[in-house]
Amino acid sequence: MPKTKxxxxxxxxxxxxxxxxxTMSRNWNALFRLSATLTEPIDEDILEVAQKRTLxxxxxxxxxxxxxxFWFYLEHSDDLPKIEQDVGNPCVRMRLKxxxxxxxxxxxxxxxxxxxxxxxxTDGTGGLVFLQTLVAEYLxxxxxxNIPRGDKVLDCSEExxxxxxxxxxxxxxxxxxxxxxxTKAYHIKGTDxxxxxxxxxxxxxxxxxxxxxxxxxxxxxxxxxxxxxxxxIDTIQRRKVAQExxxxxxxxxxxxxxxxxxxxxxxxxxxxxxxxxxxxxxGEYTFDEVLNIVHHTMAMEVTKKLLNVKITTNVQTQRNxxxxxxPLFIKNMAMKIAYSQVGDALSTTTLSNLGVxxxxxxxxxxxxxxxxILGPPADNRVNTAALxxxxxxxxxxxxIIAEPILEREFFTRLVKLGIPVKVESNQME
Amino acid sequence: xxxxxxxxxxxxxxxxxxxxxxxxxxxxxELREEKPMRPYPSHVExxxxxxxxxxxxxxxxxxxLIPLFTVMLANILVSGKLSWSYYVLGGELVAFTVFLxxxxxxxxKILYVAIDAAAVGVxxxxxxxIAQGNWDWLLLLGLPITGLTAVMCWFFSVMAEPxxxxxxxxxxTFGLVCLGLLVVAIEFFIGxxxxxxxxxxxxxxxxxxxxxxxxxxxxxNRRARVKEEIKKRFYF
Numbered sequence: 211m212p213k214t215k216x217x218x219x220x221x222x223x224x225x226x227x228x229x230x231x232x233t234m235s236r237n238w239n240a241l242f243r244l245s246a247t248l249t250e251p252i253d254e255d256i257l258e259v260a261q262k263r264t265l266x267x268x269x270x271x272x273x274x275x276x277x278x279x280f281w282f283y284l285e286h287s288d289d290l291p292k293i294e295q296d297v298g299n300p301c302v303r304m305r306l307k308x309x310x311x312x313x314x315x316x317x318x319x320x321x322x323x324x325x326x327x328x329x330x331x332t333d334g335t336g337g338l339v340f341l342q343t344l345v346a347e348y349l350x351x352x353x354x355x356n357i358p359r360g361d362k363v364l365d366c367s368e369e370x371x372x373x374x375x376x377x378x379x380x381x382x383x384x385x386x387x388x389x390x391x392x393t394k395a396y397h398i399k400g401t402d403x404x405x406x407x408x409x410x411x412x413x414x415x416x417x418x419x420x421x422x423x424x425x426x427x428x429x430x431x432x433x434x435x436x437x438x439x440x441x442x443i444d445t446i447q448r449r450k451v452a453q454e455x456x457x458x459x460x461x462x463x464x465x466x467x468x469x470x471x472x473x474x475x476x477x478x479x480x481x482x483x484x485x486x487x488x489x490x491x492x493g494e495y496t497f498d499e500v501l502n503i504v505h506h507t508m509a510m511e512v513t514k515k516l517l518n519v520k521i522t523t524n525v526q527t528q529r530n531x532x533x534x535x536x537p538l539f540i541k542n543m544a545m546k547i548a549y550s551q552v553g554d555a556l557s558t559t560t561l562s563n564l565g566v567x568x569x570x571x572x573x574x575x576x577x578x579x580x581x582x583i584l585g586p587p588a589d590n591r592v593n594t595a596a597l598x599x600x601x602x603x604x605x606x607x608x609x610i611i612a613e614p615i616l617e618r619e620f621f622t623r624l625v626k627l628g629i630p631v632k633v634e635s636n637q638m639e
Numbered sequence: 640x641x642x643x644x645x646x647x648x649x650x651x652x653x654x655x656x657x658x659x660x661x662x663x664x665x666x667x668x669e670l671r672e673e674k675p676m677r678p679y680p681s682h683v684e685x686x687x688x689x690x691x692x693x694x695x696x697x698x699x700x701x702x703x704l705i706p707l708f709t710v711m712l713a714n715i716l717v718s719g720k721l722s723w724s725y726y727v728l729g730g731e732l733v734a735f736t737v738f739l740x741x742x743x744x745x746x747x748k749i750l751y752v753a754i755d756a757a758a759v760g761v762x763x764x765x766x767x768x769i770a771q772g773n774w775d776w777l778l779l780l781g782l783p784i785t786g787l788t789a790v791m792c793w794f795f796s797v798m799a800e801p802x803x804x805x806x807x808x809x810x811x812t813f814g815l816v817c818l819g820l821l822v823v824a825i826e827f828f829i830g831x832x833x834x835x836x837x838x839x840x841x842x843x844x845x846x847x848x849x850x851x852x853x854x855x856x857x858x859x860n861r862r863a864r865v866k867e868e869i870k871k872r873f874y875f
Contacts, residue, residue, distance in 0.1 A: 220871045279873045297684040319680050405685055411658050412678070413648070543745070618646060618659040625647040633643075634651035635658035636679040 217269035217370060220276075221284045225379035225524050226479035227330040231275055231282040232545030233553070233588060234303070237406060241301045241585030242334060242562075242595070244341045245324035247578045252318040253352060258293050260348040261316055264340065265290065267366040270375045270477055271314050271331060271340055275306050280538055284313070284330070291315055296324060298636055299408045301585035301608065304328055316344070321578070323348065326585075329479065334564050334582065334595075335467050336477035339364065342569065349576050357572045361475075371475070378474040383525035384518045390552045392485065396447050396458035397558060398591050400611030408586050411617045413605040414632040415624070417566070417598045423629060427498070429505045432563040435596065435605070436462050436486055437500040438627070442619035443558050444490050454491065461487030463557035464508075468521075471514050482520050484511045485557050497627075554589035559616070566598040579604065586610045592617075641666040653677050696742035703731050725769055729762030748796040756789035779832040787824050791817045806869045808860040812853040819849030 223231070230240045265272045272291075273284035291312040296319030305311050306328070313328040323345060327337045343364045349355040359365035403409070417431075424434040443460045451457055468480045486504045488495050495503075510516075527533065533541065564582050582597035583606045593608045607617045621631045641650045641664045643657035652675040656663045707727055714724035736758040741751060763781040767774065798805060798813045805813075826842035839846075859865055 219867075222874065276872075278871070281874065283871060283874065285871070295682070296680055297682050298679045299683050300679070302684045320676065407683065410679070539745070614659050621648050621659060622646050630649060632649040632651060633658055634653060634678050637654070637656075637658050638681065638683075639655050 217272075217286050218375075219286050221270075221273060221286075221375065222377070223282055223284065223330060224377040224476075224478045224480075225521075225528055226333070226481065228281070228528060229545055229549060229553070230328065230330045231306075232542045233549045234306075235588075237303055238586065238588055239303045239306065240329040240588070241304065241326050242329065242337065243300050243324055243326045243581075243583040243585065244334070244337050244597075245322050245581045245583075246341060246345045247322045247580070248345075248349075248576050249321065249578055250576075251320055252323055252348075254293055254318065256351045257316065257318060257323065257348055258290070260344055260351055261293065262290055263347050263366040264344045267343065267364055267368060267370060268340055268374070268477065269370050271312075271327075273313060273331065274311065275313055275328070275330060277538060280534060280536070280541070282330075282538070287312065293318065295319065296322065298638065299406070300324065300410060300583060300636075301326060301408055302406050303585075314340075324581075331479075332477055333467075333479045333481045334465070334562060335469060335481070336479070338362070338564060338567065338582075339477055342567075342573075345577065346573055349573060353576065355572055355576065358570050363570065363573065373475045374477045376474065376476045377478065378468070378472065378476045378480045379521050379525055381474070382468075382472045382518065383522045385522065386519050387523040387526050388519050390523065392552070392556045393459055394555045395461040395485075395487065395558045396443065396490075397555075397589065398443065398446060398611070398616055399450075400591055400613040400615060402591075403610050403612055407610075409607075409609040409612075409614070409636065410583060411607045411609070411614060411621075411633060411635045412581065413607070413617075413621050413624070414634070415603045415605060415629055417601050417603045419629045420603055423627065427501050429501055430508075431598075431603070432464065432561070432565075432596075433501065433504045433508060435563065436464060436561055437497065437504045438623055439559070439561055439594065439616075439620055440486070440488055440500050440504070441495070441497060442616060442623050444488065444495065446615055446619055447490060448494075457490040459487050459489045461485045461557045463560045465560070465562045466512055466517065468517060471512075471517060482517055483560075484508065487558070550589065554587055557590070559590055559592050559594060560584060560587065561594045561596070563596040569599075574600070581606060584608050594620075651675075651678070692742045696739045700735060700739050700743070703735065707731055722769060725765045729758075729765040733758045733762050748799075749793055752789055752792045752796060756785055759785045776832060780828055783828050784825055787828075788821060791821050806860055807873065808856045808865065808869065812856045812860075815849045815853040815856070819846035819853075822846060822849075 234240070269286060272287055274287050276283055276285045289310070291314065292310070294315055294317045296317040304313070304315065306313070313331045315326050317324045317326065325337065325341050325344065332340070339362055342362055343366065346357045346359070346363045347366050350357060357363060420431050420434060424431045427434065439462055440460050447457060447460060463483045463485050465481045465483045468474065468482055469476070474480055484507065486507050488500060488503060536544070562582070562584055567580055569577065578600070579602065580597055580599040581604050582595045584593040584595040586608055587593045591609060591611045594605065596603055596605045607620070609617070621633060624631050642648065643650055643660060643662055643664070645660045645662045646657055648657070648659065650657060650664055654664060710724045710727045711721060714721055736755050740754065760782060763777055763785065767777045795814055795817050799810050822845040823839050823842040826839050827836065830836040
C-alpha cells in the first residue's frame, strides 16, 4: 500500500472564512451542525476509528485555528479530535484557544452522530460530505455495509485530493466589484438567555406537502419557505412596533451554494448569500406578493455574473495591500465593526436550505433521519436551517432568546397554509 | 399523537409542553405510556466564565486611588501641604501607564512608548522638585536615559512594523543590539554625570553577549525549518 501523502502543514483561510475568526468573541463563534440518526445506538470506539479514517481521507478537517501576525491560519494536527458526548444545547461556541481544540467536533447521543463545524473550515455542503463519509465508514466498520462511494460519500482508501482544499473564491473572482451598501433590516428582540443556552426547535414536515404547495405557486421549496418566514417576521414587527414609519425592511439571508454555478470540487467554504425581503413601510403584503418578490429576486440575483461580482468584491478586499499589512489585532477590530454594519445587520435572519440529501440504498437502510442546524447568530437572535431526507423536511430554528416568537408564528402559519408540522425541541423538563 | 390546542402543531411524544407556546400536553389516551426518549441529553454545556481584562484593569485603576488619597490626606495632615505624597502620585502614574493602560486602551505602540516615557519624565521631575537637590542628575542622567530608552523602544517598534517585512528572528536580533547599545549609552551618561567620560568597561560585559546572541539568531534565521515556521506565523 502506498504511503499516505502528508497534508499541508498549514493553510491560509479561504476568502469567506476570513471574517469568522475576526468576528468571534468569547461567547460566540459561527458554527453549524449536521447530524445523522441511525437505527441503532452508536458505538463510541467504532466511531473513533471511523473518524480517524475519515480524517485521513479528508485532512482538511483536522486543522486548528492559529493566529499569525497579519491573518489567522489553519495548522494541521496529527492528533485526533476527541469523540464527545452530545449536550442539551448544541452549537455552544468552541474553545478554540485550547491546544486540543479543533475547528470541528464529533458528538454522539444514543442513535445520533452529530458533527459541529466552525465555519472557518467549510460550509454546509462540505460539512455534509464529511458527515456522510464518516457515517458510511462507521456503517462499514460496524455492520460491514458495502456502500458505493462517489462525490458525496468519499472512499476513505483514496488519497486526499488537493482540489478539495482549493480556495474557489480566488479562482472564480473577476474584475468588477460592487458596493456592499444595503439598508439595515428589522431584528427580532427578546430576553437574552444567560449562560449561553441555545434553544433548538425542530419542525418536521412531509417534504411532498411543501413541494406540492410550492409547485402550485411555481416556486421552489426554499422560495416558499422564505416567503412564509418573511410574512411571519412581518407580522411580528407589525405587532411589536407601534408606528408604521418606524418599520424596517424584513430580509432573509439565503445562502447560495456556488458549486452549482461555478465548477469547483472544493470542500472548503464556497457559498454566497442573497438577501430576500420586503419593505413593510410600503403597506401590507399578501402571500402571493411576497412569493413573487422572492422568486424574482432569486432569479435576478442568483446568476453567474452577479455572483461573480459579489465574489470579486470580497476577494479584492482581501487583496488590498493596506489591509494585508495591518496587524491582526487591528484587522479584528475593523472586521468586528464591518461585520456589525454589513453582516447580520442587513438581514433579520438566515434560512439555509441544504436541499434533499440522497444516500446510496445500502446506506439509507441504516439512517433514520438527518438534521442541519445553524449555530446561534452574532447579532440576530434566531437562525433557521433545513434539510430534507427520507421524505421529511426538517426545519431547525436556533434561538438565543427565551421567547419562541418567530418559531410559533412560522410553524402555525405553515399549519394554516395546510402543511402539517410535527414539533420537537431541546427544552428542559 | 398529541396536538397543541393553541398552535395546531403536532408534538413529538418527548415534548412535555408545546415548545412554541408552553401549553402543557395532556393526552388522556397516552398517560400510561413510558417516558419517551428525549431528542437531546439533559446535560447542558456552560460557557466558561472569562475574565474581562479591560474591566479588571479599570477596577485596579480605581483601587489605586485609595492609597493615593490616603497618602495625600496623611501628607496634608502631617505637613499641612502636599509634598512627599507626590512620589506616590508619580509612581502610580508610571505603574498605570506601563501596566494598566495597554489593557484599557488600544492604540499604536509608538503612543504607548511616548506616554510611558512622559510618565517616567514626570516622576523624575516630581522627585527633583520635591528633593530640591542638584538639577544635574535629572538633566545629565535621568532624562537622557529615559529619552534614550524611549527612542530605542520606538526604533524597535518601527523595525517590527510589517512594512519592514523582517522575520521574527531578525527582529529579535535588532532588539538585542538595541539593548546592548542602550547599556553602553547608560555608562556614557553616568560618566558624563560624574564628569569622567571614559572608554566603556562594564557595559561591554552586556554588549558582547547581546551581540553574540544576536548573531546566533541571524544564523538560526537561515535554517529552512525555522524560516517555514516564521513564514507560517507571519504570512500576510
